[in-house]
Amino acid sequence: MIALYNTKTWTLLSYVIALVLIIPLLVMLAGGVSASAQLFLHLWQTVLPSYLENTLLLAFWVLLLALFFGVLSASIITQTNIVCKQQLRWLLLLPLSMPAYLVAYLYTDLFDYAGPVQRSLRVWFDWHSPSDYWFFDIRTLPGAALMLALVLFPYIYMLTRGAFEQQDQNLIRASRLLGLTAKQSFFKVALPLARPAIAVSASLVLMETLADFATVQYFAVNTLTTAVYDTWLGYGDLGAANALASILMLLILFVVLAEQRSRAGLRHQSARPSLKRELIQLSLGQQLLASLFCWSLVFLGFLLPIVLLIIMAVQYSDITQLSALVTTGGNSLKVSIFAATTAVLIALLLGLYQRLHADKYRKIPLQLSGIGYAVPGTVLAMAMLSTLGPLDHWLNGAVEFFGFTAPGLILSGSLFAIVFALVVRFSAIANGTIISGIKQIPQSLDYAPASLGVNLVGSLTKVHLPILTPTILMAWLLVFVEAMKELPAVLLLRPFNFETLSSQIYQLISDEMLEQGALGAILIVLFGLLPVVLLNKNKEKV
Amino acid sequence: MLRKSFISLFIALFFIPAFSSKASDIVNVYSYRQPFLVKPLFDQFTKQSGIKVNVVFAKKGMAERLAREGKYSPADILLTTDISRLIELRDKDLVQSVNSSILSRAIPKQYQAIDNTWFALTTRVRNIYSAKRLGKIALNYEDLADEKYKGRVCTRSGKHPYNVALVASMISEHGEAYTLDWLKKVKNNLARKPQGSDRGQVQAIHQKLCDISLGNSYYFGKMLKDEKQKVWADEVNINFPNQKNRGAHINISGIAMAKYAPNAQNAQALMEFLVSKPAQELYAQTNMEYPVREGVAVSKLVASWGSYNADDLALEEIAKNRTTALKLLDQAQFDL
Numbered sequence: 001m002i003a004l005y006n007t008k009t010w011t012l013l014s015y016v017i018a019l020v021l022i023i024p025l026l027v028m029l030a031g032g033v034s035a036s037a038q039l040f041l042h043l044w045q046t047v048l049p050s051y052l053e054n055t056l057l058l059a060f061w062v063l064l065l066a067l068f069f070g071v072l073s074a075s076i077i078t079q080t081n082i083v084c085k086q087q088l089r090w091l092l093l094l095p096l097s098m099p100a101y102l103v104a105y106l107y108t109d110l111f112d113y114a115g116p117v118q119r120s121l122r123v124w125f126d127w128h129s130p131s132d133y134w135f136f137d138i139r140t141l142p143g144a145a146l147m148l149a150l151v152l153f154p155y156i157y158m159l160t161r162g163a164f165e166q167q168d169q170n171l172i173r174a175s176r177l178l179g180l181t182a183k184q185s186f187f188k189v190a191l192p193l194a195r196p197a198i199a200v201s202a203s204l205v206l207m208e209t210l211a212d213f214a215t216v217q218y219f220a221v222n223t224l225t226t227a228v229y230d231t232w233l234g235y236g237d238l239g240a241a242n243a244l245a246s247i248l249m250l251l252i253l254f255v256v257l258a259e260q261r262s263r264a265g266l267r268h269q270s271a272r273p274s275l276k277r278e279l280i281q282l283s284l285g286q287q288l289l290a291s292l293f294c295w296s297l298v299f300l301g302f303l304l305p306i307v308l309l310i311i312m313a314v315q316y317s318d319i320t321q322l323s324a325l326v327t328t329g330g331n332s333l334k335v336s337i338f339a340a341t342t343a344v345l346i347a348l349l350l351g352l353y354q355r356l357h358a359d360k361y362r363k364i365p366l367q368l369s370g371i372g373y374a375v376p377g378t379v380l381a382m383a384m385l386s387t388l389g390p391l392d393h394w395l396n397g398a399v400e401f402f403g404f405t406a407p408g409l410i411l412s413g414s415l416f417a418i419v420f421a422l423v424v425r426f427s428a429i430a431n432g433t434i435i436s437g438i439k440q441i442p443q444s445l446d447y448a449p450a451s452l453g454v455n456l457v458g459s460l461t462k463v464h465l466p467i468l469t470p471t472i473l474m475a476w477l478l479v480f481v482e483a484m485k486e487l488p489a490v491l492l493l494r495p496f497n498f499e500t501l502s503s504q505i506y507q508l509i510s511d512e513m514l515e516q517g518a519l520g521a522i523l524i525v526l527f528g529l530l531p532v533v534l535l536n537k538n539k540e541k542v
Numbered sequence: 543m544l545r546k547s548f549i550s551l552f553i554a555l556f557f558i559p560a561f562s563s564k565a566s567d568i569v570n571v572y573s574y575r576q577p578f579l580v581k582p583l584f585d586q587f588t589k590q591s592g593i594k595v596n597v598v599f600a601k602k603g604m605a606e607r608l609a610r611e612g613k614y615s616p617a618d619i620l621l622t623t624d625i626s627r628l629i630e631l632r633d634k635d636l637v638q639s640v641n642s643s644i645l646s647r648a649i650p651k652q653y654q655a656i657d658n659t660w661f662a663l664t665t666r667v668r669n670i671y672s673a674k675r676l677g678k679i680a681l682n683y684e685d686l687a688d689e690k691y692k693g694r695v696c697t698r699s700g701k702h703p704y705n706v707a708l709v710a711s712m713i714s715e716h717g718e719a720y721t722l723d724w725l726k727k728v729k730n731n732l733a734r735k736p737q738g739s740d741r742g743q744v745q746a747i748h749q750k751l752c753d754i755s756l757g758n759s760y761y762f763g764k765m766l767k768d769e770k771q772k773v774w775a776d777e778v779n780i781n782f783p784n785q786k787n788r789g790a791h792i793n794i795s796g797i798a799m800a801k802y803a804p805n806a807q808n809a810q811a812l813m814e815f816l817v818s819k820p821a822q823e824l825y826a827q828t829n830m831e832y833p834v835r836e837g838v839a840v841s842k843l844v845a846s847w848g849s850y851n852a853d854d855l856a857l858e859e860i861a862k863n864r865t866t867a868l869k870l871l872d873q874a875q876f877d878l
Contacts, residue, residue: 046872113749129750139737220699220737222877233602234701234868236630316769382606389610396614409614492603496570496596496616499577507576507599510739515770 006358007456014353017346018365021424024383025249025371031386032243039231039240048227055210055223058145062209063202065149069297070156071198076290078164079186080280083287088294089161090532095301096154097528099485099502101214102521104147105509106305108218111138144219148209150301156201159436163197164190166440169277182280196439200432203256207373207428210252214487214506224248225376238382245379252374306525312518321519329523332500335415335490336483336527339422343479344472346423347430352464355438356446356456366431373428377421377488384421384493388412414495421489426482430475437471438464477531484527568594569808572604573621575795580621583824587815593808608636608800617800618809624703626710628660628796629861637798640810648817648835652856653794662794662857663816664831667759667850668708669790671778673747676754682784683712683791686754687727695731696743696752700876701868704740704758704793709871710863711791714855718866725874736877741765741774748774758793763830763843782850789851793860795831
């Protein structure tokens, strides 16, 4: 690519921001150096191998299931004439609004021995005790994998669908003219072209899985995240916890980088969605199967859980809970809006830098800024305290030096810490979305303004940003929803009297009392629906 | 212009919570306890004294947070649900001694630190719940390893602080080798992998997945008062273990003053309030715990479970064996 712009301020800003975002991670890595080798040896001899095995198995199953759900549903929606396509197109996004730990709890309640499903079965078949029949146990590793996949697959669905919809139809037509059937053309042209989108979304799913704590804990599946918690909270060895978290992070980075490398040589075509797509016509049987598949995903990932929540809310809620909800809901909103706005601004700055700047290493700031997604929230929160704490001390010291009253912990003791943590953690989502949007902009549009003598700002405000508006909105909403659901950073960093919806629900779940938080849970889901509704307004644009 | 004011608003909103806790008649609490458990008590305190109580609830990482915050920490009071956490705070030099005759007189000697760094507020028993279908039985913790209970025992994670404390007390009583063997045998008897909460185990007994489970005393009372959970609790008997020998394992919920408490006076007032008769009664009535102050009656419901003998092992001893207990749990692969 020809160097387009060479603004020093932009370079400086990009690297500084990327650096700020990874400083907490560097602090974590540095903390890992002091880990006690003895404790490591003990863990390695006792539980670590099983934890590792569980982690890999869980990641494998979640990825497999989520890819299957996501890519298949995206293909069906974009490539075939399935009925109710317009509805399914956005319905399939709904599970994104469900926190995994919530779905896990609801399904356990439903499928447990005392749950309505097994109870009905016992009545129908006249069984009396668990030994009379076999029923799958949902609190297992496959169960956890299924729960996570059910709420994470929409990432893959969304980005893959977007890629399919933006594909240059000329290529598809050319392949058809060269004698491929519609099916062959899909597998040989459309699917390979969507690979970057699939890969990016799959890596989001992978990181989300490996950082999950609440779901695996509820299902008693011990993973590396468990080990991080054990070493830190049990053995009180933060160093060892940092070391384990670092290993986890490096493992994920390795996978992501390997994937990027493997398609480094490939060139990807930019969008030209103007031509009408030729759809695969489904036979009646195929139509039924495809519909069953898509509707099951919507039902299991969203409709069933929300109905269960509503039933709980009706049975257990009263008016007094509503007023408390206004405060906690407001807190959740505040934190999420800050985090989403900041993350998207950063993603734009770094994403466009990668696209437009002449810097030879222009990809680095963006890549660095997304690493935080791979770190479990609690460890990240700890790293945040280790980073901001000393900064606060220095600030207070400086203020006192000049004879003023120390202002207290204005960084680590305020919302700043939470929002910072959320931005570090969810930048990867904003980055992934923004960059896939940027990639869809034809490169000719980079050169055109430049050749007409329009400067960088003009090019950005008149060309790139307007084209990117739907992408920006999507990125903002995705981070917003994730921030609403996020738990550990909030639990650990919040200021006094500060409760969010997710922290409240988590506490109730850990006492098997979700019923009393059903209203709050519904509120999280409703907020999570915003992106879906707005995304749907943009119809085929996104 | 608009953009600038938006940005300054954006920045300002960040920091407001940090400054909002800078008044003089307040006390700041870092709590391991769930807010709804302590809120009625704090409300009562505010009503009496006019001192506002700010709470941040953090189950995980409180010690780290305090350590990182250092001398600028806003925390005055630390509330915990387990002796080991209190000792951890003291060992990391995050708390200070409180010399108050009100505190030392109200609380029995074995439930306060010699150096006045921590004080118990309530005690709780680690009970064994058994299915009503088993009839009345007298159990020891040691019996959980008995082969006749194979596939019939349920518990939450072995690494939960309540279970770790129990294992630590087993180490004090029987030594490491016996305890490891015991853990392995108990694991063998489990109906399912350790999971869920203490209440979840009672639910499992109700589901006939198992017959006996470990659980703290007050959960029984709480479940009986919950519409949905009453059905589970109705299926079990609450047993006080080891009544014919050393007595049932006891843990405490407790309190300490942060080393750099900015509102130390208010903090001491809150501590003294929490051991006062009315507060202790409130603890007994609403939380179903055993009040630590002598002469304060337990709730009617709790009284109906009968009196019991408590293991008189020093609480500091339990905290001392904590790491060993964790290692044994790992060695037995208890949670796997």
